[in-house]
Amino acid sequence: MSSSSVAPGPILEIRDVQAGYGRAAPVLRGLSISVPPASVVCLVGPNGAGKSTVLRVVSGVLPARAGTVVLKGEDITGLSPQKLLARGLSYVLQGHSVFKEMTVAENIRMGAFTLRDKAVVAERITMVRDLFPLIGERWTALAGGLSGGQQKMVEVGRSLMLDPDVVLMDEPTMGLDPKSAAIVFEQIDVLRQHGRAVLLVEQNARRALEMADLGCVLDLGRIAIEGPARELLGRPELAQLYLGGAPRAVPVPEQEERHAAI
Amino acid sequence: MSLAVRGLTKQFGGVVALDDATVDFVPGAINGLIGPNGSGKTTLFNIVTGLIPTDAGEVTFAGRPITGMAPYRIARAGIGRTFQVVRAFDRMTVLENVLVAERRSGLRELIRSAIRGSEVDRAMDWLRQVGLDHLADADAADISYGQKKLLELAAILMTDPSLVMLDEPAGGVNPVMIERISDLIRVANANGRTIVIVEHNMEMVMSLCDHVVVFDRGRPIASGAPDTIQSDERVLEAYLGV
Numbered sequence: 124m125s126s127s128s129v130a131p132g133p134i135l136e137i138r139d140v141q142a143g144y145g146r147a148a149p150v151l152r153g154l155s156i157s158v159p160p161a162s163v164v165c166l167v168g169p170n171g172a173g174k175s176t177v178l179r180v181v182s183g184v185l186p187a188r189a190g191t192v193v194l195k196g197e198d199i200t201g202l203s204p205q206k207l208l209a210r211g212l213s214y215v216l217q218g219h220s221v222f223k224e225m226t227v228a229e230n231i232r233m234g235a236f237t238l239r240d241k242a243v244v245a246e247r248i249t250m251v252r253d254l255f256p257l258i259g260e261r262w263t264a265l266a267g268g269l270s271g272g273q274q275k276m277v278e279v280g281r282s283l284m285l286d287p288d289v290v291l292m293d294e295p296t297m298g299l300d301p302k303s304a305a306i307v308f309e310q311i312d313v314l315r316q317h318g319r320a321v322l323l324v325e326q327n328a329r330r331a332l333e334m335a336d337l338g339c340v341l342d343l344g345r346i347a348i349e350g351p352a353r354e355l356l357g358r359p360e361l362a363q364l365y366l367g368g369a370p371r372a373v374p375v376p377e378q379e380e381r382h383a384a385i
Numbered sequence: 386m387s388l389a390v391r392g393l394t395k396q397f398g399g400v401v402a403l404d405d406a407t408v409d410f411v412p413g414a415i416n417g418l419i420g421p422n423g424s425g426k427t428t429l430f431n432i433v434t435g436l437i438p439t440d441a442g443e444v445t446f447a448g449r450p451i452t453g454m455a456p457y458r459i460a461r462a463g464i465g466r467t468f469q470v471v472r473a474f475d476r477m478t479v480l481e482n483v484l485v486a487e488r489r490s491g492l493r494e495l496i497r498s499a500i501r502g503s504e505v506d507r508a509m510d511w512l513r514q515v516g517l518d519h520l521a522d523a524d525a526a527d528i529s530y531g532q533k534k535l536l537e538l539a540a541i542l543m544t545d546p547s548l549v550m551l552d553e554p555a556g557g558v559n560p561v562m563i564e565r566i567s568d569l570i571r572v573a574n575a576n577g578r579t580i581v582i583v584e585h586n587m588e589m590v591m592s593l594c595d596h597v598v599v600f601d602r603g604r605p606i607a608s609g610a611p612d613t614i615q616s617d618e619r620v621l622e623a624y625l626g627v
Binding site for chain 1: 397424535553561
């Protein structure tokens with residue numbers, strides 16, 4: 124996202140959302156986030172802060188108890204995940220969600236289950252295979268036989284098959300080796316360059332904030348701190364509370380020689 | 386306790402997961418096991434802990450062969466492990482998950498011991514150390530993914546194993562909590578436990594481990610002190626992608 128003079132409206136807006144599970148105390152307690160078009164917004168925070176819950180509400184998996192979610196100017200609160208997919212919102216789940224008994228090819232095709240145009244499907248498949256060569260290499264293998272990292276690549280690839288405007292990603296680099304994690308971050312950047320917005324939850328927080336446009340720190344179901352991602356990286360209190368490695372003089376994230384942080 | 390594998394070989398369909406792999410883990414040390422996705426790390430864990438049979442080769446623990454033993458017998462012999470993809474008993478509370486990990490002889494023993502306050506105290510202490518004590522009475526189903534990873538770590542330490550195998554303990558865990566987990570592992574190690582840890586968080590591996598073994602395509606390609614490993618060309622190429 125460039126700092127152009129005309130600020131475009133957000134492509135995704137979460138307004139005063141409250142949500143929770145069963146009889147347990149609410150997880151989200153009135154939370155608002157704005158995602159500009161073609162940007163990466165990264166949610167970080169302690170385990171149990173509500174990061175994944177935000178994605179579950181936005182994707183329609185978990186109903187909000189209050190508040191609204193607006194996608195491209197339309198209120199989408201309460202719509203089913205399938206309707207949201209059709210409207211250009213896809214969701215890469217945390218953990219593993221490949222169909223283990225199906226081949227890699229079948230998994231990728233499943234991502235386009237609403238598409239009728241075979242030419243478009245073929246084109247998207249080529250795109251996904253180009254982005255993740257490993258997917259092509261294991262094309263006919265059963266997805267359940269792939270390693271954890273390889274499965275994650277299949278999931279990310281599958282989420283791109285509907286050519287979404289907004290992609291929700293819940294810890295896409297979890298379980299990935301450094302090389303693969305770097306590839307995922309590159310692909311998130313590619314998505315942004317192609318005009319997609321990504322709402323990202325990452326515990327690989329430093330690396331994620333280095334590439335994100337905006338960062339939101341969640342704590343106890345509310346936004347504790349938000350702002351330009353690189354600014355957040357430079358704030359010592361944030362490092363101490365959420366990013367680890369503190370306290371220390373936080374360098375301005377200019378040169379990124381810190382491959383060890385991957 | 387010493388753990389060694391000799392000539393482990395495992396194929397899944399046509400895919401070679403382990404290819405004549407031989408590793409001597411350093412007793413009493415924090416051993417790191419790193420390598421690209423699919424290089425056989427978790428398969429090695431699964432064979433060592435008896436979850437899957439090996440096609441060839443053997444596993445020795447404390448000088449005795451344990452190849453092919455049932456998982457519960459290997460656990461009783463003193464090997465505890467956590468899983469890359471979390472496993473918790475969703476219908477139990479967080480505290481019950483830690484208590485049940487300790488039990489070796491069925492439900493009756495569980496109930497009897499749960500009534501004993503000392504067990505509960507010990508379980509609560511582990512929960513405190515992983516920062517979950519405030520959630521002791523919550524259903525395990527209601528806690529987050531990262532919290533389940535912490536719960537699993539508490540449960541495994543509760544069993545007091547002499548060798549601890551951790552499969553990506555930092556995956557999905559907040560960076561600040563990762564530092565706390567590292568400290569916990571150091572304490573477990575200082576108390577005489579050998580640690581084997583699979584982890585992709587290089588900052589954690591390099592600061593925590595005494596000895597690092599690097600896998601690629603089903604076998605070790607390098608091993609040594611973290612510094613040596615970090616500058617090894619093969620490792621840079623195969624794993625770090627530099």
